[in-house]
Amino acid sequence: MQDRDLVRAFWDAASDRISEATDLWIALEQGDAGASRSLKRLLHTMKGEAHMLGLADCGHLLQSMEGVVERASKAMSEGAGDAILTALDAISAMAASEGALEIDLDEIFARLAAASAAAATSTETHADATHTEVEARAEHVEHARPSLDPARLAPLVHEARRLHREHSLLHPALREVRRMLRALLSEIDPQLPPEALAERIVKTLGYGAEIERRMGDLAAQWSTHEFALEMALEQLEDTVRSAAMVSVAALKSQVHRAARSTAHALGKRVELLVSGDAYVDASVERSLGPALLHLVRNAVDHGIESELARTAAGKSPVGRIEITIHQTDSSVQVIVEDDGGGVDLERMRTRLRHEGDDSELLQRIFEQGVTTRDEVTDISGRGVGLDVVAREVAAVGGSVRVESERGRGTRFEIVLPTMLRADIVVPIECRGTRLAIPVREVLAVERMGEPVRASDGWRLARGPANAADLVPLFDLGALFGAAEPPRAGDVAVITHHRTGVFALRVDGYDNPRPMAFERIDELAVRSDVVRGVAPAPDGGVYFLLDADATHATLRGRVATSAARPSTSPRRAVPHVLVVEDAPVARELLLGILRSFGLKVSDASDGKQGLLLARTERPDLILTDVEMPFLGGLEMIAELRGDPALREVPVIVLTTRSEPAVRDRARALGVRGFLSKQRFVETELRQVIDECLAR
Structure with a gap:
């Protein structure tokens, strides 16, 4: 009877072994005899373990692979690479399900046998095989695992214990000073x-001087310990942060296998080049894998x-895909570019009935359901793919941009934060709200020249006067319902979205700085344009903007305003009172309501909310339920008993959703x-x- 713990350990180790085997095979193809x-040693070890644990299918597959490698080291056949990588995909799928997934291995064994026979006779053959169901039935992405180095952690634990012991010695000294002070006062x-x-x-002056001396000693010791504690905490934070960092190198073998298996299924020849490496948060790496x-x-x-189309176009019959990975202090840039035919924009325009310019049309390839294929195959045609890329990248606060030239190829650029909960940002301010934009998404911050008025909004001229680029310009205040016409001398933040550049008019900015953010998807309140929230030293908060969502929102509001000009007298702006005790949730709600064009005020509990409502009658109240001093429902009951406030509509926003509430x-x-x-x-x-009947 097989040991379940050993079987689980075998499957757990399979991911790293498959990546290593992929790298070794690629090295062997490139002429590295030592690989x-x-x-062979790696496959032999895995084969022995699989047979001992009763994993017969896996063991036989590894044995067949071992034979192909033995013969390929003497005479490489064309089908050997596809057979080996397909077999590795099959083992990867087995590992993902711990052997529970049933896979039809007959086709894979046939391809391995054909590759082995071809190598044995020194002939080149191309196995006539369809795309295996391994990828279709088990999508598995191998990820590097973060590790914590005990050697780095042990000194910090020792330092923390030392500080705790010394800190405890201060308490008796402090009690003695308090006793002396009480005696002095008596x-x-x-x-x-x-x-x-x-x-x-x-008579007590000398006693007082002694108390002052002891208080000075205590203050000095306290300051020393506080400084040492801060240093230890910083080192501990760095250690924990580095422990969560992993290399993206493990993804290289996976993209090689994906390219080879897809090309084989489509009857194409493709050369894939991968260069560079980066260390990122493990969560960031988990999103980068599926996107790549x-x-x-x-x-x-x-x-x-x-091959026929490429030859006719004067290109090499072998297509080329290049992946370049580059790391900076705060971000990782991944570029995926090919020398193919580029995106067929005219076909997309016809299918989507799009009337905008090419940059807007190109951005729509990230929408779900968009495809240029007429038929559905095992690989494409369902309109699923690039929307996954956009979703995975956005989930960790990254951005993706695309450029394409018909007949020349397509270039995707992914920019991801190195850390999931920290970023280097440019702080900005608009209408009294503090915001931030990741520095990797900011091209420049500058004082504007004279803005240019166009039919569909404002433009900012950048560059020499005789060859200036006109960049779309938006007032960030439109998010808070307070847009103003831009003027020369205003501050503009130049940033970019997926397919272009745009400018944001803001009230002010500060120098770039690192900030630790709480991700918006971990908060109770959400916003389309806010990616995270960071506390400010004075108790306020910074809102981390999502550049793509901000551009889409501002552009939509400009378009709506242009399409439906107002000719009626301006109505008074409705006033909403927000009653919420959680500071971050309160600030986020206030920002959202301002973006709706509403006047807002806020209270931190029901008692304060009642006072503000009676001071200035709101048009609507948005309240939490559980709050100190006076809860939300109790506050509403008080409102209903007040003739001046009983008709004010109330919306409850709470985590309490039980029927009684x-x-x-x-x-x-x-x-x-x-x-x-x-x-x-x-x-x-x-x-x-609905409440305001707007």
């Missing part, structure tokens, strides 16, 4: 006659033409009941519009 010995009795009181004071695989498959399938809220006449766990900005806007 053959290492690869000596000074205000009821004594002035002469006697003056005599007592003179989809981009490589997309390049082979949609980008690289058939809902029933009580309904009995109090609440107009909307939203759950923080499932909160979305569009739903809040819909309920607010």
Whole structure:
């Protein structure tokens, strides 16, 4: 009977071994004779373990691979690489399911046998085989595993214990000073006659000086310990952060296998070159993996033409895909480019009935369901792929951009943060709200010249006057319902979205600085344009903007404004009172409401909310339920008893969603009941519009 723990350990180790085997095979193809010995030894070890554990299919597969490698080291056949990499994919799929996934291995064994026979006879053959179902039935991405170095952690633990011991010694000294101070105060009795009181004071001056000396010593020791503790915490933070960092090198073998298997299935010849490396947060690496695989498959399938078409166009019959990885202090840049036919924009324009310019059209390839294929195959045609890339990259706060030239190829650029919860940002301010943009997404910050008015909005002229580029210009204040016409001398932040560059007019900015952010998807309140929230030293918050979402939102509002000009008198801006005790959630709600064009005020509990409502009657109240001093439902009950406020509509936004709370809220006449766990900005806007009848 096989040992389940040993089987699990075998499958756990398989991921790293498959990556190593892939790298060794690629080295063997490139003429490294030493790689053959290492690869045979690795396959032999895995084969022995698999047979001992009763994993017969895996063991037989490894045995067949071992034979192909033995013969390929003497005479490499054309089909050997595809057979080996397909077999590695099969083992990867087995490992992902711990052997539970049933895979039809007959085709893979046939390809291995054909490759072995071809190498044995020194002939070149190309196995006539279809794309195996391994990738279709088990999408598995291998990831590097972060590790914590005990050698770096041990000294920090020792230092923390030392500081704790020394800190505990301060408490007896502090108690002694307090005793001395109480004794000193007891000596000074205000009821004594002035002469006697003056005599007592003179006698206790020395006692007071001793207290002052001891207090000074305590303050010095406290300051020293505080500094040492801060240093230890910084080192501990660096150690933990570095422990969470992994290399993206493990992804290289996977993209090689993806390119080879996709090219084989399509009957194409493709050369894949990967250069560079980077260390990123493990969560960032987990999102980069699927994005890279989809981009490589997309390049082979949609980008690289058939050999006949390439030859007719004067290109090499072998397509070329190049992946370049570059790391900076705060980000990682991954470029995937091919020398294929480029994106067929005219076909996309016809399919999507798009009337905008090419840059806007090209951006739509990231939308779900967009495809230029007429038929569905095992690889493409469903409109699924690049939307996954955009989603995976956005999930970790990154951005993806695309450039394409018909007949020349396509270039994708992914920019990801090195750390998931920290970033180097450019702080900006707009309408009293503090915001931030990742420095990797900022091209420049400058004082504007005279802005240019166009039919569809404002433009910022950049470059020499005789050859200036006109960049779309938006007032960031439009997010808060307070857009103003730009003027010469205003501050503009030049940033970019997926397919172009745009400028944001802001009220002010500061020098770049590192900030630690709480991700927006971990908060109870969400926003389309905000990616994260960081505390400010004075108790406020910074909102980390999503450049792509900000561009899309601002562009949509400019288009709507241009399409529906207002000719009616301006109505008073509705006033919304936000009652929320959580500072981050309160600030985020205020930012969202300002972006709706609403006037806002805020209170941190129900008691303060009642006071503000009675001071200035709001048009709508948005409140939490559980708060100190006076809860949300109790506040609503007070409102309903006040003739001046009983008709004010109230929306409840809370984590308390049990029926009893809902029933009580309904009995109090609440107009909307939203759950923080499932909160979305569009739903809040819909309920607010219904309450205000806008």
